[in-house]
Every structure is written in C-alpha cells, then in structure tokens.
Amino acid sequence: MKLSLFTQRDENTWEIPAQGRMRVPAIIYADRALIEAMDDKVYQQVTNVATLPGIVDHAYAMPDAHWGYGFPIGGVAAFDAEQGGVISAGGVGFDISCGVRCLHTGLGADDIALAREPLADELYRRVPAGLGSTGQIHLGPRDMDDMLRGGAQWAVRQGYGTPQDLERIEEHGCMPDADPDQVSEKARHRQRNEMGTLGSGNHYLEVQYIDQVYEARIATAFNLREGDVVVSIHCGSRGLGHQIGTEFLRLMATSAASHGISLPDRELACAPIKSEIGQSYLGAMRSAVNCALANRQIITHLTRQAFDAVFPGSALPLLYDVSHNTCKPERHATNGEARLLYVHRKGATRAFGPGHAELPAALRDAGQPVLIGGSMGTCSYILAGTAQSEQRAFSSACHGAGRAMSRRQAKRQWRGRQIIDDLKRQGILIRSPSLRGVAEEAPLAYKDVSAVVDAADHAGLAQKVARLRPMVCVKG
Amino acid sequence: MTTGRWEHLEHGADIGIRGCGSSLPEAFAQAALAMSGVVTDLDNINPVDTVAVECEAPEFDLLLIDWLNEIVYQMATRNMLFSRFEVEICGHQLRARLYGEATNPDKHQPAVEIKGATFTELEVRQAANGEWIAQCVIDV
Numbered sequence: 001m002k003l004s005l006f007t008q009r010d011e012n013t014w015e016i017p018a019q020g021r022m023r024v025p026a027i028i029y030a031d032r033a034l035i036e037a038m039d040d041k042v043y044q045q046v047t048n049v050a051t052l053p054g055i056v057d058h059a060y061a062m063p064d065a066h067w068g069y070g071f072p073i074g075g076v077a078a079f080d081a082e083q084g085g086v087i088s089a090g091g092v093g094f095d096i097s098c099g100v101r102c103l104h105t106g107l108g109a110d111d112i113a114l115a116r117e118p119l120a121d122e123l124y125r126r127v128p129a130g131l132g133s134t135g136q137i138h139l140g141p142r143d144m145d146d147m148l149r150g151g152a153q154w155a156v157r158q159g160y161g162t163p164q165d166l167e168r169i170e171e172h173g174c175m176p177d178a179d180p181d182q183v184s185e186k187a188r189h190r191q192r193n194e195m196g197t198l199g200s201g202n203h204y205l206e207v208q209y210i211d212q213v214y215e216a217r218i219a220t221a222f223n224l225r226e227g228d229v230v231v232s233i234h235c236g237s238r239g240l241g242h243q244i245g246t247e248f249l250r251l252m253a254t255s256a257a258s259h260g261i262s263l264p265d266r267e268l269a270c271a272p273i274k275s276e277i278g279q280s281y282l283g284a285m286r287s288a289v290n291c292a293l294a295n296r297q298i299i300t301h302l303t304r305q306a307f308d309a310v311f312p313g314s315a316l317p318l319l320y321d322v323s324h325n326t327c328k329p330e331r332h333a334t335n336g337e338a339r340l341l342y343v344h345r346k347g348a349t350r351a352f353g354p355g356h357a358e359l360p361a362a363l364r365d366a367g368q369p370v371l372i373g374g375s376m377g378t379c380s381y382i383l384a385g386t387a388q389s390e391q392r393a394f395s396s397a398c399h400g401a402g403r404a405m406s407r408r409q410a411k412r413q414w415r416g417r418q419i420i421d422d423l424k425r426q427g428i429l430i431r432s433p434s435l436r437g438v439a440e441e442a443p444l445a446y447k448d449v450s451a452v453v454d455a456a457d458h459a460g461l462a463q464k465v466a467r468l469r470p471m472v473c474v475k476g
Numbered sequence: 477m478t479t480g481r482w483e484h485l486e487h488g489a490d491i492g493i494r495g496c497g498s499s500l501p502e503a504f505a506q507a508a509l510a511m512s513g514v515v516t517d518l519d520n521i522n523p524v525d526t527v528a529v530e531c532e533a534p535e536f537d538l539l540l541i542d543w544l545n546e547i548v549y550q551m552a553t554r555n556m557l558f559s560r561f562e563v564e565i566c567g568h569q570l571r572a573r574l575y576g577e578a579t580n581p582d583k584h585q586p587a588v589e590i591k592g593a594t595f596t597e598l599e600v601r602q603a604a605n606g607e608w609i610a611q612c613v614i615d616v
Contacts, residue, residue: 070595186549190552242615437585440588
C-alpha cells in the first residue's frame with residue numbers, strides 16, 4: 001500500500017483519519033516493509049469496518065492483516081450495544097473460535113529425537129486429520145446441547161483432560177450464555193461425527209521445541225526453557241461453526257437494511273447487538289465457541305494418549321488456549337471510563353496484559369500467553385500481553401503469518417512429496433493425508449511470521465517471549 | 477454441445493471460483509465444478525452416486541451462494557465429492573442432481589475442506605456476448 005494514504009503516528013502505527021462514511025479513524029499496526037507489502041484490500045476493508053454503527057475508538061488491523069471477508073483477516077473492532085453497536089458474522093468469520101493451544105510435554109528436544117518417527121506415527125494415527133476424517137465421538141441431540149453449552153468443561157466431564165486444564169483456557173473453557181436453540185439442524189448435522197478432528201487447510205498439530213527465549217522472567221512464569229518440547233494445536237469449531245457462519249452471514253446481509261444499516265460491502269453482514277437477529281447470532285456463535293473449545297480439549301486428550309504410548313508416564317499440562325476468530329463481551333477503558341464492549345477479533349488474538357482478572361493466578365503477573373502459529377516448517381512464537389495492549393487495540397495482537405501466495409500459485413510451484421522430503425532433511429516430519437494439501441500449505445507460501453511478530457512486539461501489542469521450531473507436524 | 481467452462485481466481489488467503497456457460501444453469505453447474513476442483517482433481521471423482529438438492533432465493537446471486545453452500549453441506553454430511561452437476565433453474569428456484577462418490581483420502585488427496593461460499597467477489601451476470609458468469613470466493 002502507498003504510505004501516503006496514512007498519517008504515521010509512530011514507527012509501527014499508521015492511521016487513516018475518519019473520512020467519508022467512517023465514524024472513527026482506522027489504525028494499522030505494522031512496520032514500513034509490512035505495510036508497503038500489505039494488500040490494498042486491507043485499507044478498503046478496515047475503513048469499511050470504521051463505518052459500522054456503534055464502533056468505538058478505532059477500527060484496527062494487526063501486522064499480519066490481509067484480504068478477508070468484510071473485515072480484513074487481522075481485524076479488530078469493538079462495538080457498544082448502548083450506542084446502537086452491531087455484531088457481525090463477517091467480523092467473526094466462518095471458522096468460529098478457530099484458535100491455538102499449547103501444551104508442555106516435560107520432554108526435551110533430545111528425548112524426542114530418539115523417538116521422532118514413532119511419535120509422528122502415533123499422533124497421526126490417533127488425531128483424525130483431513131477432509132472427511134471422523135472422530136470416535138458421535139453426539140446425539142442431548143449430548144450435542146450439553147457440549148454446545150459446556151465447551152471444554154463438558155469435554156472434561158466426559159473424561160477428556162483434567163479440571164486443571166480449564167483455568168488455562170479463555171472463559172475457563174466455557175463461553176457463557178451459549179444458546180443451542182439458535183444452532184440449526186444443519187449445523188448440528190455437520191458436527192455429528194466431527195468432534196475431536198483437526199480439519200484441513202492450515203490446521204495442524206505440531207511438536208515443537210523452544211530454540212530461543214527472549215524474555216526470561218515471563219518465560220519462567222510460563223514454565224518455558226530453551227530446549228523444552230511443546231505441542232501446539234491449531235483448529236476450530238469444524239462444520240458446526242462453518243454452517244453457523246454461512247447461515248448468519250446470509251441472514252445478516254439480507255436483513256441489514258431492515259435495521260437501517262447500509263453496508264458498504266455485503267460481507268460486512270451485521271445486526272444491532274440489541275436486535276433479535278443479533279441476539280440469535282450471539283447465542284449460536286457462543287455455542288460454536290464452546291464447540292471449538294471442546295474440540296481442542298478432545299484433541300488434547302488424544303495427544304496425551306499418543307505421548308503416553310511413546311513416552312510412558314509423560315504428562316502434558318496446558319500452557320494456554322487462545323481463540324482468534326471471536327466476538328466477546330469485555331470491559332475496556334475508553335476515555336477514562338470502563339465500558340462493556342463487544343470486541344470482534346477476526347484473525348486476531350486476545351492479549352490481556354499483566355494483572356488482568358481473567359488470567360489464572362500463575363500467569364497474572366506475566367500477562368496472557370499469546371500463541372502465534374507459523375506455517376508448516378517455519379517458526380511459531382509465544383508472546384505475552386503487555387500493559388499497553390489494552391490501550392493499543394483493546395488487548396489484541398496478531399494471530400499468524402498470513403499467506404503470501406495463493407493456493408493455486410503454491411500448487412503450481414511445489415509438489416507435496418518434495419516438500420515432505422525437504423523438511424525431513426531439516427529434521428521436520430510431516431504426516432498428512434493429502435500431498436496436494438501439503439503443496440498448497442508450503443512454508444514459502446506464507447509470509448515471514450518473524451517479521452509479523454517483531455512488528456507486534458515493537459508496536460506494543462504483545463511482547464516476544466519465546467520462539468518455537470517444528471519437529472513433527474500433523475497436517476489436515 | 478456444451479460451451480461451459482470454469483476457472484479459479486486468485487485470492488490471497490482463499491480461492492475464487494468462476495463458472496461460465498451459455499445459460500444460467502450451465503454457469504451454476506460450472507461454478508460447482510470449479511468448487512470441487514478446489515478440493516481435488518475432478519478426474520479422480522467417479523460420478524456413480526446421486527444426490528438431489530433444491531434451493532430458492534429472491535436474487536440470482538443469493539441463489540448461487542445457497543446452491544454452493546448446499547453442495548458444501550452435502551459434501552460434509554455425506555462425506556462425498558461430486559464431479560457432475562445437472563442444474564435446472566425455474567424462476568428463482570433451483571433443482572439439481574449431484575453425481576459423485578464417497579471421499580477416499582488415498583484416492584482423492586483432498587487438499588482442503590470447504591467452509592462456505594462467501595459474498596466476496598460474488599457476481600451472477602450475463603455478459604454482452606450472451607454468456608452467463610457465476611462467481612464468488614469460497615472460504616477454505
């Protein structure tokens with residue numbers, strides 16, 4: 001994008017003053033190189049978001065922002081229900097509550113090196129991945145309702161994981177006020193056999209080791225040391241979330257005019273929070289959040305079983321679980337006054353700073369772990385929310401690298417087998433049902449996650465704590 | 477003789493699909509082929525089983541979204557992939573038969589799972605030369 005479009009506030013803060021129909025200014029956080037390379041559509045989309053009723057302070061885009069649907073991916077916006085604020089299905093996305101969780105393993109990179117192949121095979125055998133894969137759990141109507149209300153808390157009650165896991169999950173593993181009655185039969189049907197599955201596309205389960213610690217005090221609080229091995233799981237609410245997104249996007253797009261909302265782009269589909277459709281979506285979307293939390297909890301259980309088979313007696317406590325496609329009610333101070341806002345994060349991670357009441361006691365002084373997934377074969381990062389996070393972007397940070405190249409280009413450029421062989425030579429084992437899927441997810445098809453993370457750190461969105469390198473990747 | 481064709485459009489994170497044909501139903505059928513082509517190579521899918529679907533929408537562009545999302549739903553819940561589509565459109569009502577087979581990861585090497593059809597780049601129109609075009613971006 002042309003830098004002349006922006007008023008530069010500091011090295012990493014680029015403001016678009018309110019103009020035309022924009023109700024508030026927009027801000028993109030990025031360094032100069034990232035913003036120059038950023039898709040022009042991000043400008044258009046973030047300014048479109050700024051036109052929505054009830055938006056508070058600014059529309060934001062994170063350093064990994066790219067062309068999304070209505071909202072840019074990497075978009076953050078908060079709305080005040082008392083000011084006619086809206087909730088947007090487009091602002092949450094199709095894969096509701098897609099997110100990352102990270103587990104300690106208590107093992108070191110040297111331990112894994114001894115059993116890398118059997119571990120990869122065991123994980124691939126136990127964690128269903130790829131199109132059409134089904135889990136071992138098949139939910140009837142009543143169990144489905146319980147799962148949609150209870151999230152990871154439901155999963156723990158069913159024997160997947162432990163109560164200690166719950167305090168390391170946003171909302172303690174259960175999004176309150178879910179309303180399963182708002183979840184359609186079609187959405188339920190799509191989920192019936194998909195509990196405990198990774199899905200496909202950019203979703204993965206990765207065994208990683210910490211190759212660098214940047215901030216020793218916080219790393220200690222997070223119990224992370226160089227050489228430690230962790231497992232990161234990236235997936236979402238599966239077919240149920242996709243179907244809810246599909247249905248409400250259409251409903252909100254076609255009903256916006258009846259709420260007096262003129263949409264600059266139909267994909268910005270939204271409804272007033274205080275409307276029947278708005279409340280209905282909130283009830284369904286919160287159910288999908290719980291579905292995603294239950295799903296990641298079940299996969300955690302399967303991961304622990306796989307580790308136990310290869311490293312008997314191993315324990316895998318949860319470091320943290322974050323969602324990056326959500327809308328959550330949160331209290332934020334704006335103009336010196338704390339208000340209840342509906343914060344949309346579309347491809348953006350919550351990043352509560354030190355002292356936040358939502359954080360478990362063991363993490364409260366350090367700030368919330370912010371888990372940033374790389375792409376297959378590249379680094380991932382763990383960051384922490386900072387004291388400035390709230391003032392910067394309602395306590396939000398980036399979520400990943402973002403694609404640099406389309407799937408079509410990637411498929412033309414690489415062969416899945418060649419990528420798997422190349423990565424194996426670098427000590428990274430890939431297990432995937434689809435060679436074409438591996439080609440489309442080639443590491444070089446993504447932007448440099450390190451540049452995105454550095455920009456988030458320099459902009460004060462979150463602070464770099466540790467870098468992770470992959471050893472085994474199960475790819476959907 | 478058929479004049480239909482389909483193609484994929486570049487989109488940063490996802491992929492656009494476009495179907496073209498001498499009639500609206502043909503363009504819709506071609507758009508569906510383009511969507512299946514996002515998941516796997518169409519030549520790999522044996523069109524041996526049939527599923528009938530119907531949908532209705534007040535505008536053709538919404539009808540395209542509903543049609544594609546109905547296929548996504550059938551793919552997901554029947555665990556099938558489709559490579560042939562027979563489409564009839566009467567007024568704003570669509571009836572179709574989908575031909576395909578059960579998904580087999582070894583055979584089909586499915587690259588992605590489709591989450592849904594979006595309003596991004598959504599367009600259904602007749603070009604000056606009479607050709608119908610139906611397109612949108614799909615989220616994968």
